[in-house]
Amino acid sequence: MKRILIISLLTICVGVLGFKNIEEHPTLEIGSPAPNFNLKATDGKMYSLNSFAKAKVLVVVFTCNHCPTAQAYEERIKKLVTDYKMKGVQVIAISPNDPVSVRLDEMGYTDLGDSFNDMKVRAKEHQFNFPYLYDGDTEEVSKKFGPVATPHVFIFDQKRILRYSGRIDDVEKPTGTPKNHDTRNAIEDLLANKPVAISKTKTFGCSVKWGGKRELAAQEKIDWEKEPVNLETIDEEGIKNLLKNDSGKLRLINVWATWCGPCVAELPDFMTINRMYRLRDFELVTISADKLDKKHKALATLKRLQASTKNYIFNSDDAYKLIELIDPKWQGALPYTLLVEPNGKIVYQKQGTINPQEMKRIIVDNPSVGRVY
Numbered sequence: 038m039k040r041i042l043i044i045s046l047l048t049i050c051v052g053v054l055g056f057k058n059i060e061e062h063p064t065l066e067i068g069s070p071a072p073n074f075n076l077k078a079t080d081g082k083m084y085s086l087n088s089f090a091k092a093k094v095l096v097v098v099f100t101c102n103h104c105p106t107a108q109a110y111e112e113r114i115k116k117l118v119t120d121y122k123m124k125g126v127q128v129i130a131i132s133p134n135d136p137v138s139v140r141l142d143e144m145g146y147t148d149l150g151d152s153f154n155d156m157k158v159r160a161k162e163h164q165f166n167f168p169y170l171y172d173g174d175t176e177e178v179s180k181k182f183g184p185v186a187t188p189h190v191f192i193f194d195q196k197r198i199l200r201y202s203g204r205i206d207d208v209e210k211p212t213g214t215p216k217n218h219d220t221r222n223a224i225e226d227l228l229a230n231k232p233v234a235i236s237k238t239k240t241f242g243c244s245v246k247w248g249g250k251r252e253l254a255a256q257e258k259i260d261w262e263k264e265p266v267n268l269e270t271i272d273e274e275g276i277k278n279l280l281k282n283d284s285g286k287l288r289l290i291n292v293w294a295t296w297c298g299p300c301v302a303e304l305p306d307f308m309t310i311n312r313m314y315r316l317r318d319f320e321l322v323t324i325s326a327d328k329l330d331k332k333h334k335a336l337a338t339l340k341r342l343q344a345s346t347k348n349y350i351f352n353s354d355d356a357y358k359l360i361e362l363i364d365p366k367w368q369g370a371l372p373y374t375l376l377v378e379p380n381g382k383i384v385y386q387k388q389g390t391i392n393p394q395e396m397k398r399i400i401v402d403n404p405s406v407g408r409v410y
Contacts, residue, residue, distance in 0.1 A: 062179075062180045062183040062247075063183050064182070064183035064184070064185060064202065065181070065182050065183055065191060065199055065202065066199070067200065067201075067202060067237055068198060068199060069198070069199045070197055070198060070199075071086055071095065071097075071191075071193045071197040071199065072086075072178060072181035072182060073085065073087075074086055074131075074170075074172075074178040076131065076170040076171060076172055076178060077170065077171055078168045078169055078170045078171070079153075079156050079157040079159075079160040079161075079165070079168075079169045079171075080160075080168065080169075082168070084129070084168055086197065089127045089129070091125075092125055092126065092127035092195075093124070093125035093126065093194075093195050093227070093228065094121075094125065094126045094127070094192065094193070094194065094195070094224055094227050094228065095126075095127050095129070095192070095193040095197065096117065096126060096127065096128040096129070096190060096191075096192050096193075096224065097129055097130075097131060097182070097190070097191045097192075098114055098128065098129070098130045098131070098188050098189070098190050098191075098205075099131050099132075099133050099179065099182065099184035099187055099188060099189045099190075099245070100114070100130050100131075100132065100187045101132045101133070101151050101187045101243070101246075102132070102147060102149045102151050102155055102156060102159050103134075103143065103144050103146070103147040103150060103151055103243070104146070104147075104187045104243035105146035105147075105243075105408055105410055106186075106187065106188065106241065106242035106243060106409075107187045107188050107242060107243065108147065108211075108408050108409065109211045109408075110188050110205050110209075111163055111165075112211065113205060113206070114128065114130065114167065114188075114205070115164075115165065115166050115167070117205075117221070117224075118166045118167050119166065121224060124228055125228075126224055126228070128167045129167055129168045129169075129170060130165070130167055130168070130169045130170065131170045131171075131172050131178065132151055132156055132169070132170070132171055132172060132173060133172050133173070133176055133178075133182075133184055133187070133245050133246075133247075134151040134173050134187075134245060134246040135173050135174075135176060135246055135247060135248040135250070135251065136150055136151040136152040136153075136155075136173050136246075137248075137251050137254060138246040138247065138248060138249075138250035138251045138253070139151055139246050139254065140253060140254050140257045141257065141309065141312040141313050142257065142312060142313070142315075142316060143243070143246075144313045145313055145314050145315075145316050145317045146317075146401065146407070146408050146409065146410070147397075147401060147408065148394065148397035148398040148400075148401045148402075149397075151173060151246065152173070153171045153173065156171055176247060176248060179245070184240075184245055185240050185244075185245070186241060186242035186243060186244060186245065187242045187243050188204075188205060188240070188242055189202070189204075189242070190203060190205055190219075192220065192223050192224065192227070192233075195227075200223065200226075200227060200233045200236060201219070201220070201223035201233050201235075201236050201237070202236070202237050202238075203219055203220075203237055203238030203239065203240055204219055204220070204238050204239065204240050204241065205219065205220045206218050206219055206220065206221075207219075209241055209242070210409055211409060217238075219235060219238050222234065222235065223235070223236070261312070261343050261345070262343060264343065266336070266339050266340045266344055266345050266348070267336075267348060268325065268332060268335055268336040268339060268348045268349070268350055269348065269349055269350070270329070270332075270349065270350055270351075270352040271349035271350070271352060272351075272352050272353075273353075273358070273362055275349070276351070276359075276362045276363065277362065279377075280362075280363075280375075280377060280381060280383075281380075281381045282377045282378065282379055282380065282381050283379070283380070284320065284379065285318065285379050286318045286320045286379060286405065287318060287319045287320075287376065287377070287378060287379070287400065287403050287405040287406055288319075288320055288321075288322060288376070288377045288379075289307070289310070289311075289319070289320070289321045289322070289374070289375070289376050289377075289400070290322045290323075290363075290374065290375040290376075290377065291307055291321070291322070291323050291324070291373075291374050292323075292324045292325075292326055292359075292363060292371060292373040292374070293323060293324070293325060293326065293371060293372050294325060294326040294327050294335075294371055295325070295327055295331065295334050295335050295338050296327070297326075297371040297372060299371075299372060299389070299390050300371050300372040301338060301342075302390075303372065303390045303391065303393075304323075304338075304342050304344065305342060306391070306393040306396075307321060307323070307344075307346075308342060308343065308344055308346070309393070310393065310396060310397060310400065311346050313397070314400055314401070314406060317406050318379075318405050318406060319400060319405070319406055320346075320347065321346045322346065322347045322348075322349065323339070323344065323346055323347070323348045323349070324348075324349045324351065324359075324363075325348070325349065325350040325351070326351065326356060326359060326371060327350060328354050329350065329351075329352065329353075329354060332350050335350055336348075357369075363375070364383075364386060366386075367386075367388060368388060370388050370389065372388075372389065372390060372391075373386075373387070373388050374386070374387045374391050374396075376396075376399065376400070376403075378403070378405055379405060384399075384403070385399055
């Protein structure tokens with residue numbers, strides 16, 4: 038378990054402690070003027086540096102949707118806005134990430150990617166009270182600032198000279214009491230017309246997904262093709278054990294069949310979900326409701342869809358027995374999906390196709406998985 042967790046964190050969240058981005062861009066030096074920009078925001082507006090000309094202090098936070106550290110700081114960013122808005126401080130956020138460069142195995146702590154559309158969803162769901170700007174298409178603005186990780190804060194004085202660069206504080210979780218309120222301290226110093234006492238700190242979080250990392254995302258798809266796909270028979274006792282779920286993981290079970298069009302059509306969504314969360318305490322199990330003499334056909338479908346999950350086919354042609362074993366309340370229509378917590382508590386049941394976005398949200402918000410580490 039510890040080895041899996043370490044691999045997951047290194048994959049998802051690369052900080053500045055000895056790690057380097059594939060594509061590096063120098064971080065803006067203290068004393069530099071603020072780079073200009075003209076970027077679209079999730080509220081439908083365009084914003085430039087001049088849009089915030091009246092602010093005494095401008096706080097620019099480079100952040101994103103998928104990073105667990107970035108998510109952990111969202112409420113504190115909102116609190117900064119609330120606490121300092123009436124004092125002439127403007128807070129804005131910019132997502133620097135190329136969404137195509139984000140691998141699925143880097144999205145194990147989120148239900149949303151870093152596309153502009155996903156940013157709009159995130160801003161609405163979490164009621165962001167600050168402009169959330171998108172720079173993922175060209176990254177031209179982000180390259181001028183040179184953020185190391187998400188989140189990375191840049192604070193400019195009234196003349197738009199950079200006076201602070203670094204972290205928000207020293208607690209990278211949603212809860213806890215920071216010892217060092219670096220961003221707040223820098224804001225307070227500037228509002229008091231004093232030099233910023235600590236003008237630069239290190240940052241910790243997910244590496245910026247520059248466009249140059251698209252090769253890594255492309256390699257991920259090549260690796261999927263190499264993963265073995267198997268289909269095993271399972272008996273009554275095996276299904277009962279699946280539902281008891283003593284694996285210690287959140288278990289998603291999908292019952293499908295080759296003759297069920299909606300089943301086959303949604304299997305790719307399940308594969309995406311599996312690839313996002315399989316490095317976490319999560320596993321996907323599929324159960325084919327095909328007759329045993331169609332096992333070869335079911336396996337061929339799974340191989341075509343690169344379903345390198347735990348795949349089973351019931352060892353009896355008695356469909357009604359399968360229904361009773363899975364869920365006595367199930368009426369028998371396919372597909373059918375269950376989400377089972379460790380120790381067997383069923384927290385989701387659905388006859389018919391799932392809503393993939395809803396399912397991702399349910400998984401990542403479950404205490405067995407979670408958005409932060």
